[in-house]
Amino acid sequence: MLEITKVTLENEMDLVIAHRRTMKLAEHAGLSISAQTTFATAVSEVARTSIDSGKNGCLVLGISKDLKKERYLIASIKNERQNSIKKSPGIAYAKRLVNKFNILETDNDTTVQLYLLLPANITIENNKIEHWKALFSEEGALSPYEEIKRKNNQLKELAEKLQESENQYKTLTNTLPIMIFKLDTNGSLKFTNEWMSHYLGTHSITDLQERWQEYIHTEDRASFSIISNQKITHSTSTIRTQCRLLHAATGEYVWHLISVTPNKNVQNHIIEWTGYAVDIQAQKEYEATLQDNEELREIRHQLEENKLALEENITELNRSNEELQQFAFVASHDLQEPVRKVAYYADMLLNKYGESLDKKGKGYLDSLFLASVRMRNLINDVLSYSQVNTKTARFEQVDLNLILQQVLNDHEVRIREKQAKVQVPQLPFIYADRSMMSQLFSNLIGNALKYSKPDVAPEIVITSVNTNTDIQISIQDNGVGFDNKYADGMFKLFQRLHSKDEYAGTGVGLALCRRIVDLHHGNITAMGKPDAGSTFIITLPLSQN
Amino acid sequence: MEKKHLILLADDDREDIELLLDVLEDIDVSRHAVATAVNGVDALNKLNQYTDEEMPCLVILDLNMPMMGGTETLRQIKANERLQKLQVVIYSTSENPHEKELCTKLGALDYVTKPVLYEQSIKVAKFFKQVCDNVAAER
Numbered sequence: 001m002l003e004i005t006k007v008t009l010e011n012e013m014d015l016v017i018a019h020r021r022t023m024k025l026a027e028h029a030g031l032s033i034s035a036q037t038t039f040a041t042a043v044s045e046v047a048r049t050s051i052d053s054g055k056n057g058c059l060v061l062g063i064s065k066d067l068k069k070e071r072y073l074i075a076s077i078k079n080e081r082q083n084s085i086k087k088s089p090g091i092a093y094a095k096r097l098v099n100k101f102n103i104l105e106t107d108n109d110t111t112v113q114l115y116l117l118l119p120a121n122i123t124i125e126n127n128k129i130e131h132w133k134a135l136f137s138e139e140g141a142l143s144p145y146e147e148i149k150r151k152n153n154q155l156k157e158l159a160e161k162l163q164e165s166e167n168q169y170k171t172l173t174n175t176l177p178i179m180i181f182k183l184d185t186n187g188s189l190k191f192t193n194e195w196m197s198h199y200l201g202t203h204s205i206t207d208l209q210e211r212w213q214e215y216i217h218t219e220d221r222a223s224f225s226i227i228s229n230q231k232i233t234h235s236t237s238t239i240r241t242q243c244r245l246l247h248a249a250t251g252e253y254v255w256h257l258i259s260v261t262p263n264k265n266v267q268n269h270i271i272e273w274t275g276y277a278v279d280i281q282a283q284k285e286y287e288a289t290l291q292d293n294e295e296l297r298e299i300r301h302q303l304e305e306n307k308l309a310l311e312e313n314i315t316e317l318n319r320s321n322e323e324l325q326q327f328a329f330v331a332s333h334d335l336q337e338p339v340r341k342v343a344y345y346a347d348m349l350l351n352k353y354g355e356s357l358d359k360k361g362k363g364y365l366d367s368l369f370l371a372s373v374r375m376r377n378l379i380n381d382v383l384s385y386s387q388v389n390t391k392t393a394r395f396e397q398v399d400l401n402l403i404l405q406q407v408l409n410d411h412e413v414r415i416r417e418k419q420a421k422v423q424v425p426q427l428p429f430i431y432a433d434r435s436m437m438s439q440l441f442s443n444l445i446g447n448a449l450k451y452s453k454p455d456v457a458p459e460i461v462i463t464s465v466n467t468n469t470d471i472q473i474s475i476q477d478n479g480v481g482f483d484n485k486y487a488d489g490m491f492k493l494f495q496r497l498h499s500k501d502e503y504a505g506t507g508v509g510l511a512l513c514r515r516i517v518d519l520h521h522g523n524i525t526a527m528g529k530p531d532a533g534s535t536f537i538i539t540l541p542l543s544q545n
Numbered sequence: 546m547e548k549k550h551l552i553l554l555a556d557d558d559r560e561d562i563e564l565l566l567d568v569l570e571d572i573d574v575s576r577h578a579v580a581t582a583v584n585g586v587d588a589l590n591k592l593n594q595y596t597d598e599e600m601p602c603l604v605i606l607d608l609n610m611p612m613m614g615g616t617e618t619l620r621q622i623k624a625n626e627r628l629q630k631l632q633v634v635i636y637s638t639s640e641n642p643h644e645k646e647l648c649t650k651l652g653a654l655d656y657v658t659k660p661v662l663y664e665q666s667i668k669v670a671k672f673f674k675q676v677c678d679n680v681a682a683e684r
């Protein structure tokens with residue numbers, strides 16, 4: 001059947017519509033008034049029976065498909081059956097009014113089909129059928145009732161569409177891995193999607209509403225509060241913020257971008273807010289890495305600059321040190337010669353021509369000689385000091401026992417004079433400069449002999465302790481000692497604790513000792529007590545790596 | 546023996562030469578027995594001009610001299626077949642132990658530091674005379 005129009009059958013008013021439509025279709029088809037009336041009456045009878053015996057009835061009017069042979073107007077009336085209609089009088093009556101009549105009963109439905117044969121002279125083209133369809137659909141309401149009925153139907157359709165759309169929206173919001181929520185104009189939570197409840201580990205909107213702080217990182221609560229009640233009520237556009245939300249499954253805080261947008265009605269009043277929260281942890285980490293890299297680059301750059309500056313300073317220092325050393329060497333070396341001659345001439349004068357001078361003249365010459373000798377000693381010491389440097393150092397395996405023995409031999413005269421006792425331990429081989437080691441021990445033992453008490457025979461006790469890497473040698477004496485507060489200062493160049501009348505000296509000896517020890521990457525310290533002797537402790541590495 | 550010199554003394558310092566000559570005179574060594582040179586090159590030239598007969602008993606070399614210092618002169622003497630048997634003593638102001646060590650290694654008989662005291666200079670002069678006497682006795 002080619003459907004042309006449709007009428008729902010619910011009450012008496014619908015019967016009127018059904019009758020009119022049937023009449024109209026029959027009229028369009030070119031039937032006589034009597035034929036129109038007969039068919040409409042039959043349809044009305046079946047429609048009435050349908051309304052009485054079931055619900056949700058519906059009439060469909062149309063025309064048979066087979067266009068070449070016999071053509072029928074067809075009325076198909078269907079309802080959800082409550083009672084059988086087969087025996088009702090209306091059905092029997094209607095059956096007699098049409099050419100063909102079918103009743104189809106399935107489990108739930110009953111369908112009655114009425115056929116009215118069209119005269120053979122009437123030809124119906126397809127376009128005619130389309131035209132009738134259009135006529136029926138454009139036809140205005142036949143009555144106020146039909147008007148209401150139409151509106152109702154439209155509303156129903158809209159409601160269905162709305163429901164469908166709502167369902168789609170819900171499915172969408174629930175399947176997206178984004179938190180979606182709605183707030184009312186007071187900022188109260190009205191809706192959360194499944195992802196949000198699942199992520200935060202709560203299914204209760206009230207719980208979220210009341211204990212939101214627990215789901216937000218402490219440091220981010222302030223920034224989150226911009227979407228709290230007051231702000232919402234004061235704002236009219238989208239609000240965005242970033243904060244860390246507690247991921248219930250891992251217990252970790254994850255960075256999210258939160259955005260809330262107002263929904264406005266036709267009058268442009270905000271009726272609610274829609275919000276979402278997206279995971280932006282990856283972006284945050286990327287930003288942090290970038291930032292770190294930038295900082296790292298800056299630090300590295302700064303370090304590089306500092307290093308360059310330092311290297312420049314070191315080069316400058318080395319150069320100036322070298323110059324000073326060179327100066328000290330040249331000065332002291334070249335001064336040696338004339339000073340030696342001054343001393344020599346003075347001594348020769350005293351020896352060869354002393355007899356011809358008076359006592360005063362001889363005294364002056366004596367002073368000249370002594371001063372030149374002191375000057376010579378000073379120059380020699382400065383020369384020695386200037387020559388202790390990495391350039392002159394020649395490292396080799398050195399037997400410290402031999403060195404110490406040689407030093408004691410050199411001081412033999414003084415040891416004998418002072419009746420000194422020297423206790424010597426067994427010492428190891430170390431990797432060092434031979435002559436510097438010799439100088440080091442010579443200065444320390446020389447000091448121990450020199451600063452002895454006038455009436456006490458010096459006792460010098462040398463002891464040593466080895467580790468795998470170092471040797472510690474201590475040289476202890478029973479001499480005049482010193483106040484410990486000078487322990488550090490006396491290693492400085494030209495620092496003296498005694499006047500030259502008490503003890504001769506240039507103030508270079510211990511400075512030289514420290515320079516030698518430093519050059520060997522070791523350490524030298526001193527301890528003392530006035531009138532109770534001194535102890536010098538040298539630590540030297542066994543090898544120079 | 547008029548032409549023969551006991552000692553060849555190489556030193557660029559005229560005063561030091563005079564001082565040593567004075568002291569040698571004090572122990573009765575004539576200043577005419579000492580030939581002098583002002584540097585190493587000069588000393589080597591003089592030595593090369595001597596016949597075997599004229600060769601001095603002792604060569605005394607200062608260390609720091611212009612053109613050629615004592616160390617290099619010593620090296621060349623010891624490398625020369627005619628001169629290598631000569632007794633050489635280094636005579637210097639420097640007390641640098643490295644230099645002492647080097648000169649001993651190169652074959653110097655001794656390393657004498659220039660004296661500060663008159664008494665020391667007498668000892669030094671006597672030592673030089675002794676070396677000359679020993680060499681003369683061996684010849």
